[in-house]
Amino acid sequence: MPLPPELQSILVCPQCxxxxxxxxxPREELHCxxxxxxxxxxxxIPIMLIEKARSLACQK
Known part of the structure; x- marks a missing residue:
């Protein structure tokens, strides 16, 4: 199930x-x-913890 637009509009990257x-x-996630x-x-439920994020840098 996609994230509701009203939730998407208020979420920001916790780091920047x-x-x-x-x-x-390849999986349901939020990209910064x-x-x-x-x-x-x-x-x-979006898991907005920096320590739980994966790097996009190594994604091809």
Missing amino acids: KGTLEYATT HACALAYPITDD
Whole structure:
């Protein structure tokens, strides 16, 4: 289930406070292109912890 637009509009990257992009491929997560981090979405809940984010830098 996609994130509700009203939730997407208020979420920002916890590291840089930048805009997040909702992605569903390869997994459901929120991408911060400025920090090159991807925050997972588990059971429809965004996990907005920097230590739980994965790096987008190694993604091809």
